[in-house]
Amino acid sequence: MIQSPLRAVTFVPVEREPRMTGAPLHLRTRGAHSPGDRLAQMLAEQTGDVGRPFRWENVTQRGDLDQPGGGDRRRQGPAVLARGVPSVAVDLSGHGLSSRSPQARWARPFSAGQFATEPSPVSGITTASAVATLIEQIRLIGNGEPCVVVAHSMAGVVATQAAELAPELFAHLVHVSAYAPITGSVIDYAALPEAADAGVTDLLTADPDVVGALRYDTGDPSRRSAFREVFSADVDIETADAAIGLLSSDAPLLPSLDRVTVTASRYGSIPHTYVVCTQDRAIPEALQRRFVRDIDEVCGAGTNVVTLETSHSPFLSQPAALADAILTSW
Numbered sequence: 001m002i003q004s005p006l007r008a009v010t011f012v013p014v015e016r017e018p019r020m021t022g023a024p025l026h027l028r029t030r031g032a033h034s035p036g037d038r039l040a041q042m043l044a045e046q047t048g049d050v051g052r053p054f055r056w057e058n059v060t061q062r063g064d065l066d067q068p069g070g071g072d073r074r075r076q077g078p079a080v081l082a083r084g085v086p087s088v089a090v091d092l093s094g095h096g097l098s099s100r101s102p103q104a105r106w107a108r109p110f111s112a113g114q115f116a117t118e119p120s121p122v123s124g125i126t127t128a129s130a131v132a133t134l135i136e137q138i139r140l141i142g143n144g145e146p147c148v149v150v151a152h153s154m155a156g157v158v159a160t161q162a163a164e165l166a167p168e169l170f171a172h173l174v175h176v177s178a179y180a181p182i183t184g185s186v187i188d189y190a191a192l193p194e195a196a197d198a199g200v201t202d203l204l205t206a207d208p209d210v211v212g213a214l215r216y217d218t219g220d221p222s223r224r225s226a227f228r229e230v231f232s233a234d235v236d237i238e239t240a241d242a243a244i245g246l247l248s249s250d251a252p253l254l255p256s257l258d259r260v261t262v263t264a265s266r267y268g269s270i271p272h273t274y275v276v277c278t279q280d281r282a283i284p285e286a287l288q289r290r291f292v293r294d295i296d297e298v299c300g301a302g303t304n305v306v307t308l309e310t311s312h313s314p315f316l317s318q319p320a321a322l323a324d325a326i327l328t329s330w
Contacts, residue, residue: 079323090137092155093130094122099248102211105219115217116206123212125252127260131161138162138169146171150326151178153282153312154255156291157186161260164267173270174329175291176322177277177312182294186256194286199230213250230281232313239316264298273304273329275314275322282312304329 091098100121104114138147148171151159156178163170179186189195203226206215217223224241232240262268274292278285295303306325308314314322 079319080327083323083327085327090134090141092158093133094125094250094252095248099250101249102215105249112205112217115215117210120211120213120215120250120253122250122252125254127157127161127255127258130158130252130255131165134158134162135166135169138166142169144169148172148174150174150176152176152315153178154186154251156180157255157258157260160262160267163270164260164262167266167270170270172273172329174273174275174326176275176314176326177280177283177288178274178291179283180274180291180295181260182262182291182298185259188259189287189290192287192290194290195284197281197284198287199226199281203227203230208253211250213253214256215250216247218244218247218249230312232311232316233281234279234311234317235313240313243313243316262298264300268299270299271301271304272299273306273326275306275308275325275329277308277310277312277314279310280312 089096094100102115102118102120104111104118107114138149141147147169149159149163151173153176156175159173159175159178160180160182163173179189181189190198190201203216203223204214205217205220206213208214216227218227224244227244228235228237228240232243235243272295274288274295276285276288276292277283280288292303292305306329308318308321308325310317310321
């Protein structure tokens, strides 16, 4: 599924009136012989849904600034697919396959001093550019139809602004322990009392103003336990370490500094769900619930809140519970 940095867009089939009689899992507006329809037919046969009409909606699940580069959702995908929902992942700008690391990360011998001062190759990624990329991804994958978008962690910043700019593409917005910076920037929220227990900044290994990014040394064995504590305290050590190994070193800085603007008529018109992770050390529960209150002030209608007793990585520790929370939220 939006994973460590919007590394996931999931297609969610939703019942609708069939466009063509007897069309199984029909991908709207695509030809009957398109690759999309052939994939839909294959998935229908695998999940036993042949003959059931669906509209596909995409779910973006994660784009982390604090978890820099690509958490792993391989446990989440099967859990969602097992419930009859095919899923596909995309990368948030500057993360996953679009991530870039400073040369010092790979230099041998390793120089901590160079690693702490080399300018970041992702310093030019802005909130606006990341939002534009996400909107085009949703438009392309959903073929212009409204999608259910699930954002995890820092993906919430990008998804929030995208929802304001293109509400017609959002059928529902689900935050999974994600930032929803309605009244200020991520940095503004980090200064609030509700964020006092957040442990992400303690993991930084360079001054963001110097390198132009949020930089983490994920290869330092002495810091491995600290990464596990912040992001995946309820995950077995072997899996947590494997996930940490997938993270990139640099996360774009500007999305944490920029303020997004939302309105009741656009962003507020989209139904919302927030999955609160009560054991999260990256975005503490108190801060997550602050986001819920801020969303409700804009939307009017109350946000659907689902609570999971998990860390910042429910897709690793409780993938089945998270799948249920997402798929029953709308």
